[in-house]
Amino acid sequence: MQKNDHIDAILPEVIGWQRHLHRHPELGFSEFQTADFVAGKLQEFGLEVHRDVSATAVVGVLKAGSGTGRIMFRAELDALPVDEASGLEHSSETKGVMHACGHDAHTAMLLGAAQLLSQAPNFDGTIYFVFQPAEEVHGGGRKMIADGLLERFPADMAFSQHNWPGTAEGAVIVPTGPIMAGVDDFTLTFSGKGAHAAMPDLGDDPVLAAAEFICSAQRIVSRTINPQAALVLSFTQMHGGRINNIVPSQMELQGTARFFDPALSDHVEARLRQIAGGIAMAHGVAFDLDYRKGYPAVVNTVTGAETARRAARSFLDEGLVLTEEPPSLGCEDFSYLLNAVGNGAYLWLGAGDVGPRAGLHGDAYVFNDALFPVGLRMWVSLAETALPRNR
């Protein structure tokens, strides 16, 4: 049987797994049924299965030949707190929880690859299939590394694939260097004396200080970094006050910073503190900045990206292997795994154009079924390219 027939033959089964997972989504670190499902399938395919690695993570190990090369393939188990409005027949059966990022399909495709590679192990070495919990917000990747994933399963390269709406359908997109941004979050509080709204001279007005801060903070982006570098600073929450005739004693701001250069994380924190200190002094209020460093940027290595491109070109036309796509300012906790392994790549599967609510994390999001064969072929080809026989 030709390799492609082989893949086509298991497609209905893989899509069936995705439909099942889509009906039964679970939030980060609570992916108990999902992990049971994944572990059951891996056992069925004859892989060595480990479930004591980190929270709900499942690791399947597949060896072939006598090669010493080791690669890690990663998919995500978690869903999002979104109320599904896709209208799909296989919509979520759990109110308020939805696979709105396609992790159900990523998991199904990686399971399909484990099945194909166990049936026809045309590679030489070891593949670790890692199904990770809590990608979305809780840093399941960071926890897996802290819990010793790589001490038990040391790998030379790590790869992950994510469907990417808004890019050419069926393309494999793999730039060298940054592909997803680093993210930090912060909470800034200005506090002072409240006052009657008609007698502002009797108080300190933290509201005015907060307003001035929001405007001034954008100077960090426009005036303190190299204009060629990417930095986004967004304020996302403002809280303060309860009644219209009292100037409150406290204003809380929350926001997020996104960047590719890891040095910008310290830079933004230092500048936020400096500007907040100056404005607090000018207004006679106190400030407190809680700056929380989040997921680092995902930065594809040269050899990781080249390996992925070679794998993609083995089954796709040159025009569908895109290497110059600009990175996203979104974030992704695959960075912990990639940084710890030190080599590898994160790839996007072009998902075509979608409607306004049908993008990633939208309540009308629908995974594009045309990507199943591409993702499956990509995993198999990556295994055969990164761990070739007869080296």
Ligand SMILES: [Zn+2]
């Ligand atoms: Zn997501």
Ligand SMILES: [Zn+2]
């Ligand atoms: Zn995702």
